[in-house]
Amino acid sequence: MDKLQITGGSQLDGAIRISGAKNAALPILMSTLLAEGETSIGNVPHLNDVTTTLELLGILGNSMTLDEKMTVRIDTSTIHSFEAPYELVKTMRASILVLGPLLARFGQADVSLPGGCAIGSRPVDLHIKGMQAMGAQVDVTDGYVKARAPEGLKGAKIFMDTVSVTGTENILMAATLAKGTSIIENAAREPEVVDLANCLKAMGAKIEGAGTDIITVEGVEKLHGCHHDVLPDRIETGSYLVAAAITGGRVKLRDTNPDILESVLLKLEEAGAEIKTGKDWIELDMHGKRPKAVDITTAPYPGFPTDMQAQFTAMNAVAEGTGVITETIFENRFMHVSEMQRMGADITIQGNSAICRGVDSLTSAQVMATDLRASASLVLAGLVAKGETLVDRIYHIDRGYECIEEKLQLMGASIRRVP
Numbered sequence: 423m424d425k426l427q428i429t430g431g432s433q434l435d436g437a438i439r440i441s442g443a444k445n446a447a448l449p450i451l452m453s454t455l456l457a458e459g460e461t462s463i464g465n466v467p468h469l470n471d472v473t474t475t476l477e478l479l480g481i482l483g484n485s486m487t488l489d490e491k492m493t494v495r496i497d498t499s500t501i502h503s504f505e506a507p508y509e510l511v512k513t514m515r516a517s518i519l520v521l522g523p524l525l526a527r528f529g530q531a532d533v534s535l536p537g538g539c540a541i542g543s544r545p546v547d548l549h550i551k552g553m554q555a556m557g558a559q560v561d562v563t564d565g566y567v568k569a570r571a572p573e574g575l576k577g578a579k580i581f582m583d584t585v586s587v588t589g590t591e592n593i594l595m596a597a598t599l600a601k602g603t604s605i606i607e608n609a610a611r612e613p614e615v616v617d618l619a620n621c622l623k624a625m626g627a628k629i630e631g632a633g634t635d636i637i638t639v640e641g642v643e644k645l646h647g648c649h650h651d652v653l654p655d656r657i658e659t660g661s662y663l664v665a666a667a668i669t670g671g672r673v674k675l676r677d678t679n680p681d682i683l684e685s686v687l688l689k690l691e692e693a694g695a696e697i698k699t700g701k702d703w704i705e706l707d708m709h710g711k712r713p714k715a716v717d718i719t720t721a722p723y724p725g726f727p728t729d730m731q732a733q734f735t736a737m738n739a740v741a742e743g744t745g746v747i748t749e750t751i752f753e754n755r756f757m758h759v760s761e762m763q764r765m766g767a768d769i770t771i772q773g774n775s776a777i778c779r780g781v782d783s784l785t786s787a788q789v790m791a792t793d794l795r796a797s798a799s800l801v802l803a804g805l806v807a808k809g810e811t812l813v814d815r816i817y818h819i820d821r822g823y824e825c826i827e828e829k830l831q832l833m834g835a836s837i838r839r840v841p
């Protein structure tokens with residue numbers, strides 16, 4: 423199994439391009455199931471989760487082509503299966519996103535239950551309640567969500583008890599082909615939900631309010647193919663900004679969007695970074711300084727993203743002063759802390775908070791990644807640790823970071839993939 427070997431100590435300095443967002447690409451690729459004819463999706467990131475998604479769409483019977491620029495063309499006219507099997511769902515929870523589109527267009531969907539994962543229990547009850555509210559018969563048996571709506575779905579008013587990103591996306595996709603009007607209240611406002619809504623609108627869907635907490639959908643009879651480019655990955659962007667900040671370096675990130683990263687940019691400024699932005703670029707310069715510790719509380723968008731929490735924990739671990747990180751979205755998202763402690767970090771967990779007392783330096787160790795962002799945070803810690811850090815189980819990283827070692831090398835990091 424591959425590992426990442428990092429020799430700490432280089433101050434990063436360079437410019438790189440940001441890829442399309444994993445968390446937008448996955449629902450958007452799933453949304454092509456709703457469209458009759460061919461849809462093409464551009465700026466798709468080259469990630470393991472994308473490969474899994476294409477594999478799943480292939481199992482359902484779609485014909486697909488992929489060019490060297492990562493534009494995916496999907497033709498749904500040959501769909502012949504309505505089942506997302508356990509083998510794929512267990513490697514990628516976002517597979518649950520086939521539920522809404524298959525049910526809305528074909529009146530049936532069998533999706534393996536994703537189950538829990540390293541960061542928490544992650545139930546899908548809100549997805550199921552949404553489909554039931556639209557008139558589907560849903561049974562959870564043999565480890566599968568089995569949903570039927572032979573007469574089609576009906577528009578409904580749906581209140582989300584908890585703000586759920588993929589829950590909102592699943593219900594939004596289902597509502598596009600339901601008869602009548604659906605209103606999703608307490609909807610997720612994440613930019614990836616807006617990007618999905620924009621793609622659905624290009625297919626002919628009637629949607630208002632995406633990006634607010636009330637989304638209204640007027641169901642239509644059919645959706646058609648379209649072209650849509652996936653928005654830039656704000657979490658990849660944030661991760662490389664922290665990589666520059668933690669090493670006292672500087673970076674210019676291109677093909678990104680500063681407008682969807684406000685909470686993260688403000689925290690980096692509080693940590694002492696100088697930040698400049700343009701329409702599609704961000705420059706961060708730490709001027710060789712050590713970052714100052716910051717307090718963070720994760721929250722749904724526009725709050726501070728839980729997917730950036732581990733990276734800021736790494737930065738606080740070597741920052742000046744003490745920073746408190748509070749995780750409010752997932753119950754078990756501090757798996758990186760015990761690995762950072764093995765590298766000499768002074769972090770204590772109290773309930774859902776991590777109290778980080780910045781140390782002068784970390785020391786290298788062999789560490790193990792437990793989930794995607796935990797893995798990224800260990801790479802960041804490795805960039806400033808004395809000696810050679812070896813990050814194991816990097817298949818987690820390959821789920822969500824395109825060519826991470828090449829991008830870090832371009833910024834001057836000493837990192838390589840080893841067997």
Ligand SMILES: CC(=O)N[C@H]1[C@@H](OP(=O)(O)OP(=O)(O)OC[C@H]2O[C@@H](n3ccc(=O)[nH]c3=O)[C@H](O)[C@@H]2O)O[C@H](CO)[C@@H](O)[C@@H]1O
Pocket residue numbers: 445448515516542543544545546547548549550584585586587588589728729751752753
């Ligand atoms: C593919 C994708 O886009 N993944 C993102 C998505 O995950 P995902 O959409 O799975 O996360 P949710 O927004 O649904 O989870 C938010 C909270 O709601 C709870 N919940 C969710 C659904 C449900 O039916 N019942 C329920 O109780 C979850 O356990 C969690 O505590 O949003 C998360 C929160 O920003 C991010 O960390 C993930 O990177």
Ligand SMILES: C=C(OP(=O)(O)O)C(=O)O
Pocket residue numbers: 445515516729794795822
């Ligand atoms: C938790 C994440 O992804 P997923 O929901 O796909 O597990 C993530 O992107 O950090």
